[in-house]
Amino acid sequence: MRRARYEKTIQAIGLDASSKDMTVLAALLKAQREPNDFVDFETIRGQLAIEEGGRKGKDPLIYRSLSNLESRGFIEIEEDGRRHRYRSNPQQIQVGIERSIEEKVKELLARDEETNRFIAAIGSVEATALARALLAMAVGGRQAEKPRFAQGLEDVLRLIDETIYWNLKRNDTVRYTLEWIDHPDGVRARRLDRIGHLMEKGVRFRALEHRKLTKTKISGYQRITNSYLEAGFNPEFRVRHRKDNTYQFVGRNDEGIVLILSENPLSATWVPRSVNPELVDNAIETFDADFQEGVDINEYGGKFK
DSSP states (O other): OHHHHHHHHHHTTTTTTTTTTHHHHHHHHHHSTTTTTTHHHHHHHHHEEEEEEOOOOOOHHHHHHHHHHTTTTSEEEEEETTTEEEEEHHHHHHHHHHHHHHHHHHHHHHHHHHHHHHHHHHHOHHHHHHHHHHHHHHHHHHOOOOEEESSSSSHHHHHHHHHHHHOOOOOOOEEOOOTTTOOOOOHHHHHHHHHHHHHHHOOEEEEEEOSSOOHHHHHHHHHHHHHHHTTTTTOOEEOOOOSSSSOOEETTTTTEEEEEEETTEEEEEEEEEOOHHHHHHHHHHHHHHHHHOOHHHHHHHHHHH
């Protein structure tokens, strides 16, 4: 019973006793007279031929197995000029087992992280947005665009999901002004995960802040931006002071914008370009001009006191 449990554990960490690597390891162990003896390739090949019923294995395959075993920690290699000699023993096999366990744990943790990201991605998409996507696929495209209105934080965020984030692809661009944002911490975390998932797909995010920022806000925005950068994404966050009011919106390429109408109470409307091209184009042009003149958030703290 214990043997069966050990065999299952060995299989679970990715080792196959019947594999070519393990067959070569067995031949090496049998070819050694003492546990600390090194043996040459010809001796291993000869023992392997005995193990495999006299059939002579191909040298490149044997060398590959020896290289694999060495990289996984199961054997040691001693260089003698241009010739290599090999050895293994219980202590060395323990090193290989420990390394295999470490690698398997890393693999499982990475798989678990991927699963959690997948769950987070699914959880961050509103069912109504999925319904719109399914309907669009069924009829062969997006439904005819028309303005939509939302009031209250949750409804405004849902409007952004359904009009801006819906079906974004690599190299799409989201423009985001920030003056209207004052999310509760829980909402902020959920939105940051959503944005991270989109950047992982290759969507470009450009954020713009027009207000003078406190040290706390600077630190917070820098922390968020740098966490994305460390994850391998490329967010762009700039600050460009303005004394006059300008458009507050979230934009999807040049297709349309969710325009913030009021901050108290929070209300917004989706304006497709097909409905009001002059408004959408002017909002995007103003954003791009300010963004071009803006200062990166990681430089901002030192430039503006």
